[in-house]
Amino acid sequence: xxxxxxxxxxxxxxxxxxxxxxxxxxxxxxxxxxxxxxxxxxxxxxxxxxxxxxxxxxxxxxxxxxxxxxxxxxxxxxxxxxxxxxxxxxxxxxxxxxxxxxxxxxxxxxxxxxxxxxxxxxxxxxxxxxxxxxxxxxxxxxxxxxxxxxxxxxxxxxxxxxxxxxxxxxxxxxxxxxxxxxxxxxxxxxxxxxxxxxxxxxxxxxxxxxxxxxxxxxxxxxxxxxxxxxxxxxxxxxxxxxxxxxxxxxxxxxxxxxxxxxxxxxxxxxxxxxxxxxxxxxxxxxxxxxxxxxxxxxxxxxxxxxxxxxxxxxxxxxxxxxxxxxxxxxxxxxxxxxxxxxxxxxxxxxxxxxxxxxxxxxxxxxxxxxxxxxxxxxxxxxxxxxxxxxxxxxxxxxxxxxxxxxxxxxxxxxxxxxxxxxxxxxxxxxxxxx
Amino acid sequence: xxxxxxxxxxxxxxxxxxxxxxxxxxxxxxxxxxxxxxxxxxxxxxxxxxxxxxxxxxxxxxxxxxxxxxxxxxxxxxxxxxxxxxxxxxxxxxxxxxxxxxxxxxxxxxxxxxxxxxxxxxxxxxxxxxxxxxxxxxxxxxxxxxxxxxxxxxxxxxxxxxxxxxxxxxxxxxxxxxxxxxxxxxxxxxxxxxxxxxxxxxxxxxxxxxxxxxxxxxxxxxxxxxxxxxxxxxxxxxxxxxxxxxxxxxxxxxxxxxxxxxxxxxxxxxxxxxxxxxxxxxxxxxxxxxxxxxxxxxxxxxxxxxxxxxxxxxxxxxxxxxxxxxxxxxxxxxxxxxxxxxxxxxxxxxxxxxxxxxxxxxxxxxxxxxxxxxxxxxxxxxxxxxxxxxxxxxxxxxxxxxxxxxxxxxxxxxxxxxxxxxxxxxxxxxxxxx
Numbered sequence: 001x002x003x004x005x006x007x008x009x010x011x012x013x014x015x016x017x018x019x020x021x022x023x024x025x026x027x028x029x030x031x032x033x034x035x036x037x038x039x040x041x042x043x044x045x046x047x048x049x050x051x052x053x054x055x056x057x058x059x060x061x062x063x064x065x066x067x068x069x070x071x072x073x074x075x076x077x078x079x080x081x082x083x084x085x086x087x088x089x090x091x092x093x094x095x096x097x098x099x100x101x102x103x104x105x106x107x108x109x110x111x112x113x114x115x116x117x118x119x120x121x122x123x124x125x126x127x128x129x130x131x132x133x134x135x136x137x138x139x140x141x142x143x144x145x146x147x148x149x150x151x152x153x154x155x156x157x158x159x160x161x162x163x164x165x166x167x168x169x170x171x172x173x174x175x176x177x178x179x180x181x182x183x184x185x186x187x188x189x190x191x192x193x194x195x196x197x198x199x200x201x202x203x204x205x206x207x208x209x210x211x212x213x214x215x216x217x218x219x220x221x222x223x224x225x226x227x228x229x230x231x232x233x234x235x236x237x238x239x240x241x242x243x244x245x246x247x248x249x250x251x252x253x254x255x256x257x258x259x260x261x262x263x264x265x266x267x268x269x270x271x272x273x274x275x276x277x278x279x280x281x282x283x284x285x286x287x288x289x290x291x292x293x294x295x296x297x298x299x300x301x302x303x304x305x306x307x308x309x310x311x312x313x314x315x316x317x318x319x320x321x322x323x324x325x326x327x328x329x330x331x332x333x334x335x336x337x338x339x340x341x342x343x344x345x346x347x348x349x350x351x352x353x354x355x356x357x358x359x360x361x362x363x364x365x366x367x368x369x370x371x372x373x374x375x376x377x378x379x380x381x382x383x384x385x386x387x388x389x390x391x392x393x394x395x396x397x398x399x400x401x402x403x404x405x406x407x408x409x410x411x412x413x414x415x416x417x418x419x420x421x422x423x424x425x426x427x428x429x430x431x432x433x434x
Numbered sequence: 435x436x437x438x439x440x441x442x443x444x445x446x447x448x449x450x451x452x453x454x455x456x457x458x459x460x461x462x463x464x465x466x467x468x469x470x471x472x473x474x475x476x477x478x479x480x481x482x483x484x485x486x487x488x489x490x491x492x493x494x495x496x497x498x499x500x501x502x503x504x505x506x507x508x509x510x511x512x513x514x515x516x517x518x519x520x521x522x523x524x525x526x527x528x529x530x531x532x533x534x535x536x537x538x539x540x541x542x543x544x545x546x547x548x549x550x551x552x553x554x555x556x557x558x559x560x561x562x563x564x565x566x567x568x569x570x571x572x573x574x575x576x577x578x579x580x581x582x583x584x585x586x587x588x589x590x591x592x593x594x595x596x597x598x599x600x601x602x603x604x605x606x607x608x609x610x611x612x613x614x615x616x617x618x619x620x621x622x623x624x625x626x627x628x629x630x631x632x633x634x635x636x637x638x639x640x641x642x643x644x645x646x647x648x649x650x651x652x653x654x655x656x657x658x659x660x661x662x663x664x665x666x667x668x669x670x671x672x673x674x675x676x677x678x679x680x681x682x683x684x685x686x687x688x689x690x691x692x693x694x695x696x697x698x699x700x701x702x703x704x705x706x707x708x709x710x711x712x713x714x715x716x717x718x719x720x721x722x723x724x725x726x727x728x729x730x731x732x733x734x735x736x737x738x739x740x741x742x743x744x745x746x747x748x749x750x751x752x753x754x755x756x757x758x759x760x761x762x763x764x765x766x767x768x769x770x771x772x773x774x775x776x777x778x779x780x781x782x783x784x785x786x787x788x789x790x791x792x793x794x795x796x797x798x799x800x801x802x803x804x805x806x807x808x809x810x811x812x813x814x815x816x817x818x819x820x821x822x823x824x825x826x827x828x829x830x831x832x833x834x835x836x837x838x839x840x841x842x843x844x845x846x847x848x849x850x851x852x853x854x855x856x857x858x859x860x861x862x863x864x865x866x867x868x
Contacts, residue, residue: 078836081851082844084775085792108836115835300776303783329772329851338763341518342734349737350784358519401549402512402542410516417515417763420854 003028007058008408011384012363031431033385062396067333068369069128071272071293071322077116079326084301100133101167109138117145122421123332124394126429129154143194150434156199157182176213202228203239203257215262229271253280268375275307295324296339309344310354320369334416337361395426437462441492442842445818446797465865467819496830501767502803503562505706505727505756511550513760518735534567535601543572551579556855557766558828560863563588577628584868590633591616610647636662637673637691649696663705687714702809709741729758730773743778744788754803768850771795829860
């Protein structure tokens with residue numbers, strides 16, 4: 001059966017513009033996108049007549065690539081929106097670490113993760129790259145919940161052996177063994193769309209030998225890597241001080257710590273934030289094709305500063321977009337996109353950075369983030385409706401008082417700026433409705 | 435019948451802190467707040483027993499003052515979230531003016547305003563200060579829709595006699611006559627909670643004699659005034675050029691134009707934005723107790739800059755908060771509050787302004803905005819639950835995976851940062867559920 005989706009198809013094969021097809025037809029080949037046509041030709045009409053092709057009619061609805069969230073902390077769903085008046089260290093101690101400790105109890109995870117996964121699903125983030133906690137049993141609950149909802153994610157068992165609470169502090173060996181255990185669990189698990197990602201919390205939380213051990217695991221098991229990088233200047237100074245024996249005149253940067261330990265680009269790597277990348281960071285991130293997950297809502301809430309998005313894009317860095325809950329206060333990637341646009345506009349006004357285009361930010365959330373999944377699965381094409389791409393899609397309809405008065409692009413803008421969960425009518429991942 | 439509301443009562447009689455009463459009792463006297471008590475005393479229990487008092491049990495729900503929106507454009511609901519990638523002038527010409535012209539047709543208003551008013555209601559903004567269009571018939575539709583939903587607003591017939599489209603350009607006499615007509619309509623209308631406000635769009639849209647005529651009407655009819663002030667530097671330069679014959683060494687500012695024409699403080703006055711108030715503006719605004727409606731979402735979308743909120747607060751200016759749709763992209767005042775907090779944090783990080791407190795922003799949206807209504811109706815107290823205040827309230831409940839784990843303040847934070855319309859369970863205006 002050939003499926004043909006009719007509607008207002010919008011995607012961004014390139015950053016510089018939206019490709020828009022008003023009430024045209026997206027023809028699938030199995031679960032992959034094949035072509036977009038303005039009219040059904042006689043061959044397709046014949047197949048429809050014979051019942052061998054089916055037109056899914058979403059006239060006047062948007063058909064857009066589903067959203068991807070490149071950085072978020074699942075346990076922090078509990079604290080989302082809470083305590084953001086606190087300075088970072090107080091926020092971590094009063095909320096984040098206390099809550100993460102509770103995930104030692106698998107029953108706590110069973111209470112929390114269904115709601116988290118439902119919210120992720122409701123907001124249309126069908127793929128994501130997630131920090132769990134240090135606890136494998138609870139991380140497994142997260143995997144099971146993602147499977148139940150049909151979502152696809154990379155899930156990381158978090159590693160820390162210092163500068164956190166006693167309850168969250170592992171030894172190097174514990175941390176490495178449990179990381180291997182979680183990779184084994186996911187490698188062996190049948191019928192799952194989730195996969196493992198090596199997840200040192202950030203350089204300060206890990207001793208050099210823990211980082212080094214994690215780099216070895218990532219390389220040996222060919223597992224991708226996620227962590228944090230250059231979120232604040234204070235953190236950068238701290239890293240340079242903590243690892244001063246490893247840094248030298250040539251290796252001067254925060255990134256070097258990850259790079260020396262095999263955690264930067266040996267396997268596909270995503271680093272959250274990068275608000276203050278130095279020249280050396282930029283060089284290493286480019287050379288090693290590291291993805292930077294821009295998390296504007298988080299940066300705003302934690303007063304981290306404004307990432308120079310257009311500058312990084314023009315330097316050719318691989319940028320993606322993340323909600324970073326609980327420092328970010330919403331899983332809604334449409335709202336995160338708006339926040340990215342607002343922050344880039346603010347840099348334009350305050351510092352003269354070039355203006356952002358909306359298509360660039362949409363690209364980041366779809367094809368940009370998708371390219372990280374492609375790096376892990378080179379056989380897949382993810383985040384657009386180009387020929388051969390996975391049909392990952394949202395069917396969207398925004399109510400408007402004067403129906404029919406908005407162009408497809410205006411409908412998309414309305415959805416990005418004003419969309420609620422209820423605006424998303426259907427969700428498809430790899431061709432299947434979920 | 436005495437009504438007693440039980441729940442987690444939070445309000446801000448002063449800016450500096452939240453007053454929080456966890457599952458206590460707010461006792462009404464008619465439609466006014468009387469007192470908050472931790473326990474029902476024997477007298478109240480007896481009244482309950484006799485059926486002369488009724489406890490409305492919202493245990494574990496928040497009871498907070500309903501939101502007030504101090505600046506928004508009703509017709510722009512049509513364009514909310516749309517075209518915000520455009521520079522201001524293009525945005526005005528391609529969207530705002532074209533759409534406002536359509537309100538010459540009262541049937542267009544009948545299509546649009548019910549949806550707008552429903553959204554305002556859904557998000558809990560039970561009072562607001564609204565720009566309509568130049569068209570009295572359509573403005574009357576707006577009034578009727580507000581009445582139907584039980585909301586209370588000040589509604590302005592917009593005045594313009596230059597620098598807009600031909601369709602929206604009135605002569606001075608037309609503009610003044612229609613303004614009087616709209617005031618008459620609202621003065622004579624029975625059973626309405628809406629009232630008129632004199633509404634020159636902004637100084638550049640009005641010749642000096644139109645402004646002067648509007649100032650006279652406002653004074654003679656004792657009607658409040660709303661307009662725009664110092665939103666961008668370019669606009670300020672334009673005003674100073676347009677009115678250079680009226681300005682001099684003493685009267686140097688944008689504010690002077692309004693002040694000279696009786697539009698600044700003769701009657702209660704609210705000015706939107708004030709991003710770039712100069713010393714002279716600040717002096718005039720303070721001397722004339724002008725409210726500045728801070729509209730952070732709008733400022734961000736239009737790249738207007740970041741208003742120095744804490745600086746203005748510390749200077750003793752009267753500040754309120756507005757959604758400013760359609761330059762703002764949401765009517766949700768909880769989201770506007772978050773935007774105000776984020777912008778103030780950004781100024782803290784970038785320019786060293788002092789940090790904002792969440793209670794200050796909550797105060798702005800409730801008691802701060804309410805004080806403008808009080809200025810128009812000195813017999814009323816609006817925006818808190820202090821003794822004698824109107825019981826304007828929202829009953830709010832946020833779902834949370836671990837119910838009972840959040841303190842009342844944390845529940846409020848969760849609602850501000852993550853709340854959806856569905857979080858608001860009940861709405862009360864002047865004591866009555868609407």
